[in-house]
Amino acid sequence: MSIRFDHPEYLWLLLLAVPIAWLGMHSLVVLEPARRWTIIGLRLALLLLLVLMLAGLQAVRTHDDLTVIAVVDQSESVRRFARPPKTPDQQESLSEVEFPLWVRTFLEQRAQDRRDGDRLGLVTYDGQPRVKALPHPATNLDSDTIDRPVEGTNTAEAIRSAMALFPPDSGHRLVLVTDGNDTTGDVIAAAHEAAATGIPIDVVPVRYRVEQEVMVERLYAPNEAREGQTVTLRVVLRATRPTEGQMLLLHDENPIDLNGQTPGQGAPIQIEDWTLEEADDHPSTTEVNTFEEDTDADNTNSALGRYVAVREVDVPLAYTGVNRFRAIFEPAKGQDTMAVNNQAEAFTLVAGKGRILFVDN
Structure with missing residues (x-):
């Protein structure tokens, strides 16, 4: 201990x-x-206490x-698409099923050189975090499954949940294993909070490559x-590459005819309807270290969401109350990997016409 x-x-x-x-x-x-001398000693002790308080004794x-x-x-994107990186003695990367095993092996290998007092904890997450192992010198990392997936x-x-687990009597460090495809929360703000402490x-x-994926980003x-x-109503579609299909729009689960006189109720989405969106740069003042395993170009994420298609539809609102809308994209066969993200919902609260109550005595 030092002063x-x-x-x-x-x-x-x-000196006083x-x-x-x-x-x-x-x-x-x-x-x-x-x-x-007792009174003088008490005065000097009081002076000493005041000076030490002002000096900030620690x-x-x-x-x-x-x-x-x-x-x-x-999350689902990791569970579906993640592949462990290749090692020099492998011709191909491991299968999707073995990715959790690779993560556990990676953490255990990095923890081999830890000292007796060092501790390791584990937090897994998708839509919500789960504490799988509290920090402990003999942490078991076998818990690598999501019991009840949250979208x-x-x-x-x-990150905030992991920060709350750190004991006060040791150094702190976080290891984040992620594909970076967040759907909610401000990860930059959380990183700033970690840096501040x-x-x-x-x-x-x-890293992974998604060759064929399209999603309804928002309605x-x-x-x-x-x-x-x-x-x-404005429907925004995103895809890894231009994709053909049709877009359906439901108003309180009743289909809206988007085709006019053409048979069918869905609006066709053609290759020429897609535009290439430039990737946005999001500079951050918070620094994090990135560990790069030896990989080749085949393990690099494709530019998910680089192509955008936007459709606007005018809808008359004939009745009051909550009007619910749902947009659905049905891609052509073989042009999509995950169907769960092919729809989005929104609602509009419709107020009735104003009325005047006139009371005549």
């Missing part, structure tokens, strides 16, 4: 002890020596123990409208 001061310049105030003692000896001369205890908490993404990916909440984050990127509808008003 340090935040403001050591205040220690010069201890000399005049305080001198004044006490002369002003308390009528008292017995024992009482006189007792610092150093330790070499380290607590590492692994935060592992197990979405919330890395920010998982002195917790570094090492990132193990999960935009006004929050409020009036009865009889015509509102514009």
